[in-house]
Amino acid sequence: MLKKNSYMDIGHNAISFSGDSYFGSMKETITPSFVPQNIMVIGGGVAGMEAARVAARRGHKVELYEQKGYLGGNLVAGGMPDFKKECHALIHWYGSELHELNVPIHLHSWIDEEAIRQNDADIILIATGSTPIKQNIPGFRSIFSAESVLTGAKDPGHVVIVAGGGLVGCETALWLKNQGKQVTLIEKQNEILPINKTLSYSSTETLKNLLPQKGITIKTNTIISHAVDSRIVLQTEGQQTELVADSIVTAIGYQANNSLYETLRAEREHVYLLGDAKQVNNVMHAVRDAFDLVSQI
Ligand SMILES: Cc1cc2nc3c(=O)[nH]c(=O)nc-3n(C[C@H](O)[C@H](O)[C@H](O)COP(=O)(O)OP(=O)(O)OC[C@H]3O[C@@H](n4cnc5c(N)ncnc54)[C@H](O)[C@@H]3O)c2cc1C
Incomplete structure (x- = not known):
């Protein structure tokens, strides 16, 4: 159970962290998909992890690809100060959820246009986050x-x-x-x-x-x-x-890392952009964006 931090919330209402309902304001209702699809998620930050989690819970076959050797994206750095340990707790929670849901996680996997072209996934979710200016x-x-x-x-x-x-x-x-x-x-x-x-x-x-x-x-x-x-x-x-x-x-800001999406959307259907890659914001936004999108596919 995460406790409310002294001065730091992970997002506006991210204080309640138990079972399936972990954001205070977000009541989670996940319904099974009528047509299970093969889904490729690119990026293992919170947006990608939430997308993979919700997709798996809905019965889709999902695999997640992350270029680094660990999950968490920008939140790994974000959780380094000892006053923000909750950020790392959230990453660990996602890790164990994905493990329980048997979602294959491919670390050290840099995905470019060619790798996507060679993948026969029905849906591509691009959660490539942002890079510092x-x-x-x-x-x-x-x-x-x-x-x-x-x-x-x-x-x-x-x-x-x-x-x-x-x-x-x-x-x-x-x-x-x-x-x-x-x-x-x-x-x-x-x-x-x-x-x-x-x-x-x-x-x-x-x-x-x-x-x-x-x-x-x-x-x-x-x-x-x-x-x-x-x-x-x-x-x-x-x-x-x-x-x-x-x-x-x-620490002068971040720019959305959306070039993979911009290249691919011209050449194939069912490619979606989410999280900071769509709009640089915060954890709450990235999670909600992923949840809302994947709830509809
Ligand atoms: C230092 C710091 C502190 C922060 N503190 C807070 C806070 O206290 N509260 C809050 O709400 N927000 C905070 N944020 C913002 C928050 O971390 C981000 O909004 C959130 O992590 C965005 O998640 P994301 O999954 O969209 O992107 P990211 O976290 O950027 O994750 C994107 C992932 O995609 C991977 N990737 C990129 N391209 C490829 C590719 N081609 N192939 C494979 N993998 C790829 C990257 O390696 C990365 O792991 C902080 C950010 C920073 C940098």
Whole structure:
């Protein structure tokens, strides 16, 4: 049973997690399909896992393909901070559901157009998620995505600038600070968490207050201009300042990974796009999108 987190919900109402009804607002009714189909699901994030789960429960024959060696997609990085363990609990829950439903899971399986053309599935569900937007900072090389740092693939060093004051940037800054690092958070707008579709109002306010309390320096109305050696040049409302940093960790947004879908939809029927690959959003959106789609096929 998942308990409501201190300040973090996985989606707006994702607090109840028991048996078949795991999102507070989503009452699950799964009906058998009249015409069972062969379904190929591409992407093992929450959207792909939910699609595979609902398809299997409806009696479809479904197989799931994931390029990485593990399931969970972006939620693996999302669940790295100890204050967000629920994200990993959700991934584990999906893993055991799919196992119980005997859904074949093909890890380390990168699927391209050719692999789909060679597959005789009736329906293709593309849940390829999103990729972080990259930031180029002339004169500086130690630029890492938040995911690569959260998952331990990259070491950001001790003095870190986090670029982007959205949810991912704020959480990453907090996680780095909790490890004893010196952290500065840069946001180009006049406040952090300016657009936030995931946290409730009270959670947003709590997080906003927590960062300065923890000793994270926040610079709003600020952009990173360029670097000279390890000196990072910042622009704040026309004023130029410099900071020395070991690395810049970027959290400036995500773009939908929909190229596979765009290529395929022109050449075959019954290809569907879901989750962040359709619209970058959050867990609740990805799960609901997958549930609604697969309930109708
Ligand atoms: C650091 C971080 C923290 C977050 N925190 C929260 C939060 O607290 N609450 C919340 O609601 N949301 C949060 N989110 C957003 C949430 O993680 C996403 O909205 C959600 O995971 C989207 O799920 P998805 O399945 O659509 O895509 P993804 O999670 O991106 O999964 C897509 C999967 O497809 C695989 N794939 C891609 N292309 C191929 C291919 N050609 N062949 C095979 N496999 C492929 C990828 O490897 C990946 O595993 C966070 C995101 C990040 C990055």
